[in-house]
Amino acid sequence: MRRVVITGLGPVSSIGIGATAFETGLREGRCGSSPIASFDTEGFPHIYAGEVNELRPAEILERLDPRNWGLSAVFAACAARLAVRDASLDLGAIDLQRLGVVIGTTCGESRVLEKLTEELRAHGFERMSPELLRQLATDRLAYGVSEELGSCGESITLSTACSASNYAIGYAYDQLATGNADVMVAGGADSVCRWVHAGFFRLGTLAKQLCIPFDRDRSGILTAEGGAALVLETLEHALARGATPYAEVLGYALNCDADHMVAPNATSIAACMRLAHARAGVSPADIDYICAHGTGTPTNDYVEVQAIRQVFGERVPPVSSIKSMLGHTMGAACGFGAIASTMAIRDGFLPPTINWKNEDPSLGGIDMVANAARTSEVKKVQNNGFAFGGNNAIVVFGAVA
Amino acid sequence: MKRLGISGWGVVSAAGIGRLALTQRTQSQAAAASRSLEPAGEYPPRELRAIPDFDVRKLLGRKGTSQLDRRSAITMVTSAEALEHSNQLIDDSTRARIGISLGTTCGSFKSMSDYTRQTFEERKPYLVDPGQFPNTVLNCAAGQTAIRFGLKGVNATVAGGPLAFLNAVSYTANQLDRGYADAVLTGSVEELTPHTAWSIHLCAGDDPTILPGEGAGMFMLESLDRLNRHGRRCYAEILSVTTRFCPASELEKMPAALAACVARCLLDANLEQRDIACVIVSEEKSFDRGEGVEFRGLEQVLGTYHYERIGVKPRFGECQAANGALQLAALLCADHSGRDDKPLGLLTATDRDGYVGAAVVRVCP
Numbered sequence: 001m002r003r004v005v006i007t008g009l010g011p012v013s014s015i016g017i018g019a020t021a022f023e024t025g026l027r028e029g030r031c032g033s034s035p036i037a038s039f040d041t042e043g044f045p046h047i048y049a050g051e052v053n054e055l056r057p058a059e060i061l062e063r064l065d066p067r068n069w070g071l072s073a074v075f076a077a078c079a080a081r082l083a084v085r086d087a088s089l090d091l092g093a094i095d096l097q098r099l100g101v102v103i104g105t106t107c108g109e110s111r112v113l114e115k116l117t118e119e120l121r122a123h124g125f126e127r128m129s130p131e132l133l134r135q136l137a138t139d140r141l142a143y144g145v146s147e148e149l150g151s152c153g154e155s156i157t158l159s160t161a162c163s164a165s166n167y168a169i170g171y172a173y174d175q176l177a178t179g180n181a182d183v184m185v186a187g188g189a190d191s192v193c194r195w196v197h198a199g200f201f202r203l204g205t206l207a208k209q210l211c212i213p214f215d216r217d218r219s220g221i222l223t224a225e226g227g228a229a230l231v232l233e234t235l236e237h238a239l240a241r242g243a244t245p246y247a248e249v250l251g252y253a254l255n256c257d258a259d260h261m262v263a264p265n266a267t268s269i270a271a272c273m274r275l276a277h278a279r280a281g282v283s284p285a286d287i288d289y290i291c292a293h294g295t296g297t298p299t300n301d302y303v304e305v306q307a308i309r310q311v312f313g314e315r316v317p318p319v320s321s322i323k324s325m326l327g328h329t330m331g332a333a334c335g336f337g338a339i340a341s342t343m344a345i346r347d348g349f350l351p352p353t354i355n356w357k358n359e360d361p362s363l364g365g366i367d368m369v370a371n372a373a374r375t376s377e378v379k380k381v382q383n384n385g386f387a388f389g390g391n392n393a394i395v396v397f398g399a400v401a
Numbered sequence: 402m403k404r405l406g407i408s409g410w411g412v413v414s415a416a417g418i419g420r421l422a423l424t425q426r427t428q429s430q431a432a433a434a435s436r437s438l439e440p441a442g443e444y445p446p447r448e449l450r451a452i453p454d455f456d457v458r459k460l461l462g463r464k465g466t467s468q469l470d471r472r473s474a475i476t477m478v479t480s481a482e483a484l485e486h487s488n489q490l491i492d493d494s495t496r497a498r499i500g501i502s503l504g505t506t507c508g509s510f511k512s513m514s515d516y517t518r519q520t521f522e523e524r525k526p527y528l529v530d531p532g533q534f535p536n537t538v539l540n541c542a543a544g545q546t547a548i549r550f551g552l553k554g555v556n557a558t559v560a561g562g563p564l565a566f567l568n569a570v571s572y573t574a575n576q577l578d579r580g581y582a583d584a585v586l587t588g589s590v591e592e593l594t595p596h597t598a599w600s601i602h603l604c605a606g607d608d609p610t611i612l613p614g615e616g617a618g619m620f621m622l623e624s625l626d627r628l629n630r631h632g633r634r635c636y637a638e639i640l641s642v643t644t645r646f647c648p649a650s651e652l653e654k655m656p657a658a659l660a661a662c663v664a665r666c667l668l669d670a671n672l673e674q675r676d677i678a679c680v681i682v683s684e685e686k687s688f689d690r691g692e693g694v695e696f697r698g699l700e701q702v703l704g705t706y707h708y709e710r711i712g713v714k715p716r717f718g719e720c721q722a723a724n725g726a727l728q729l730a731a732l733l734c735a736d737h738s739g740r741d742d743k744p745l746g747l748l749t750a751t752d753r754d755g756y757v758g759a760a761v762v763r764v765c766p
Contacts, residue, residue, distance in 0.1 A: 389544020
């Protein structure tokens, strides 16, 4: 089996676009929450989200015409282009048939869906526009990336909700490890939308303005959006072209709670962690940092910490949630987690959990890297992802040995 | 990829509920039935290919079925048949390594759209029905099916429209090759609702032969070793699957790309062109006119070798993500008497965005 490394990072987020800006955002503990602009918030008590306000697709994209694609595909394509540039990957010098794309998502082209719904409400089904209908299919997210890069290998969109980017990274890792591909672009994308905002509010799990994971007074998520992409390649391929690997993918695991569509299950999540460790060839003691799923809901954070304790016992490494900064970017969340994990390993720091004020005693005293990033040697990171449908996916990254 | 055995399968379509219904209709060459769905007024002026008498509560009982949307219900019924057929033992010693890999177009257009409508039409925009929220996520069907049958292994929802089934199979092949799972219930699903029907109608232009349909096929895939070890019958083997993307600037290369996929599949399976007994394509009408990606692609790779084309669209309609699964179901239900012991079928698929793919299947009747 070939070793698989990360050589490029492409974040399109509310705290920064591009690897440098994103890393600065993480280190500074930048908060990406802002008043919602993408839909009419009249009548909603909570009106904040982690929207991407600064993106100018035309300045990033080289091939894709954003007018013909939904916003989530545009996020994915911009993220992919940024990742490829960050990797200094010359697409003209590689076998494009051995370049594959795999993108994760929760809602796919949700803005397109909203526009179509507005059309059918206003004028009936017969007046839905074919142009929008052609943009709706969820496979368009990976296709947008393939189109932007001109890749000719596989192009797959995995729609496994809020852990989808970890599924994508895992699949990319497998394709490279087995020799089916030389380079893979993996990540995720989603767009802020009205129905998801309403849905989480209705469940009582939407925060008012700030997402405060692990805090005693946490009240829920902030919905958020963006695109996260990583360039993965075999170590051999990276070294041959003179690229510097940032980190290595050591292994991953997936499982399903098969219990409840919405509520997470600690025992099942713990089982997923153990499986990920076994596949990555690590023990809990080897993990220097856990990039948490950390949505900021009372339930998730409690269950996640319980699961961590079941596996790590007394020796729990620092656990922080970048959702405190980004909000919950849905299908892109683990992709941003993977980017943050890679930066932590490469540059030796722990991203913070910001907005934290009050200890929650039920969490039993974890180190959530409260409020300020911390310099630290980071050799192995566990990136958590859980989702509706009990779709758990955990990836382990390590420094390149 | 290692060869995958199908140890059981289920199907639901306009031809009926279950393998037997499909086999009977196929072999009697009964004409496809046109069905309407209530309320008729919401559907476009086209014949529909709806599943006859589909009532999930009658089929699976009332418990755990009342909040399901149509695509989740179809998935669950089809999965129930596949699980029963495959004789898998599902208990605490096995369930952690038995999973689901399900292809979709965009989840449920209707569920997401209805939910969005509630945010506009209710007195307050947040007075949405919380019980319906899980239906708005694309992985709902796979998640609900896992809960019902206690499947705790990999749970994947793979997008892809006409290629969704081939993608789901590729995903499963990877999971099994890597040893992450022992058996994966693999398939794809599409529901017929005003949303999908109008979507198909509006994009079909002037072509009256495109009929909105629905259905699902679910296939229990496992390694041949495991299947044999447990004394399970193997109904078919999936020998290889390959998919490929053609950027818009190179759409004229799609036939060649498909030919390359087929060639790769044959190579991976150690086969020759002449070994293929029958072909099931996704774009039948243009194929029969001697046009389109699949006709030109297969011409390049299969040349003049004789093979039979098994048609599916007239019977099933246009089923988007479910097409691929129904192509395989049609292959398995076809009358193979007069062919080799274990005839080989080639499935191909193409979509308007530049994706092409193929799979080779050995039928074991």
